Amino acid sequence: MSVEREFAIxxxxxxxxxxxxxxLRLAAPGVKVIIGxxxxxxxxAVVDSLRPRIAHGMIEGYANQEAVQQAEFVVIAVPYEGHATMVAALKGQLGGKxxxxxxxxxxxxxxxxPAAGSALREAQEILGGEAPVIxxxxxxxxxxxQDPASSLGDVLVCGDDAGAKKNVMELIRRIGARTFDAGPASHAYVIEGLTGVLIYLNRKHKSKHASVRITGIGE
Ligand SMILES: NC(=O)c1ccc[n+]([C@@H]2O[C@H](COP(=O)([O-])OP(=O)(O)OC[C@H]3O[C@@H](n4cnc5c(N)ncnc54)[C@H](OP(=O)(O)O)[C@@H]3O)[C@@H](O)[C@H]2O)c1
Known part of the structure; x- marks a missing residue:
């Protein structure tokens, strides 16, 4: 699947x-967003609260399962406690996505x-190849x-499906972030764990903006 044509996330x-x-970031450049x-x-209710902040973008809200059915890309954005249960609940509906x-x-x-090696690996194991997990x-x-005026840190993208990874990188560039192919799914535990370091830095420096910046190479 290419991100050239119209798609929903x-x-x-x-x-x-x-x-x-x-x-908010995706709807601004016209990506159709479905809140699950x-x-x-x-x-x-969340969609109604976001709409005034989105000039022309399309945004809708549904139960998670219904949201997923209407989209080509599916972002998993739940706390880790709910991760395995949620991915398992979506299994069977993710073909072609x-x-x-x-x-x-x-x-x-x-x-x-986690026992699987990373959250990403856990999702891969649960889905058993039904859909690429990036x-x-x-x-x-x-x-x-959430603040369009704020610059973003770099986004490290990992996964085992080269085509899906390329599409995800293209998609993420639309939110105004630089993206880097950070390797296979086996690298996920490092990238996931880095967030723990950023949380520590935020606490230590009383900030909410710690992020990652790659230097020394082109994008
Ligand atoms: N916040 C950040 O800056 C940030 C940045 C990068 C990555 N992340 C990661 O992204 C994920 C979401 O972070 P967040 O800060 O957005 O979390 P959050 O606000 O605490 O939770 C996100 C949503 O997940 C749903 N949820 C909560 N507990 C759940 C459970 N046990 N099972 C299924 N769904 C549950 C809730 O939606 P409903 O009640 O509507 O279902 C909630 O609004 C986390 O894994 C986090 O580590 C967060």
Missing amino acids: AIVGGTGNLGTALA SRDPEKAR TVIDAVVPLNKGRPFV GALHNISAVDL
Whole structure:
């Protein structure tokens, strides 16, 4: 699937910090965004609250499962506690789609490596090849993302499907971030864990903007 033509992106857990911020950034350049929630009423209420901040973009809200059915790209943006259960609940509905996993395994703000090796690996194991799973957006601050005037850190993108990874990188450039192909899915635990370091830096420096910047190479 190329991102040349019209497409929609569903955000599972789209009512949260990352989901709402990402929705604002994606809708601004005209990407169709579908906010997913465990509660469709909550999804619709969040969409109503976001609409005044989106000039021309298309945004809708549904229950997670219904949101996913209408999209070519599916972002998983739930806390790690709900990750495996949510991915399992979506299994069977993801054929032909690309999953973007932004989930960071955290315990009280501290990173840990889950039994599968990473959240991304966990999703791959659960889905068993039904859809490519690409890791991205872990190191972006939702606070910066929700403010179109804020510049964003770089986005490290990893995964085993080269075509899907390329499409995800193209998609993420639309939110105004530089993207880097950061390697295969086996690198995901490093990128996910880096967010724990950024959380530590934010706490230490009383900031909400710590992010990653790659230097020394072209994009
Ligand atoms: N916040 C950031 O800056 C940021 C940046 C990069 C990556 N991330 C990662 O992105 C994910 C989402 O972060 P967030 O800050 O947006 O989280 P959040 O606001 O705490 O939660 C996001 C949404 O997930 C749903 N949810 C909560 N608990 C759930 C559960 N047990 N099972 C299924 N759904 C559940 C809720 O939506 P409903 O109640 O509507 O279903 C909630 O609004 C996390 O894994 C985080 O590590 C966050």
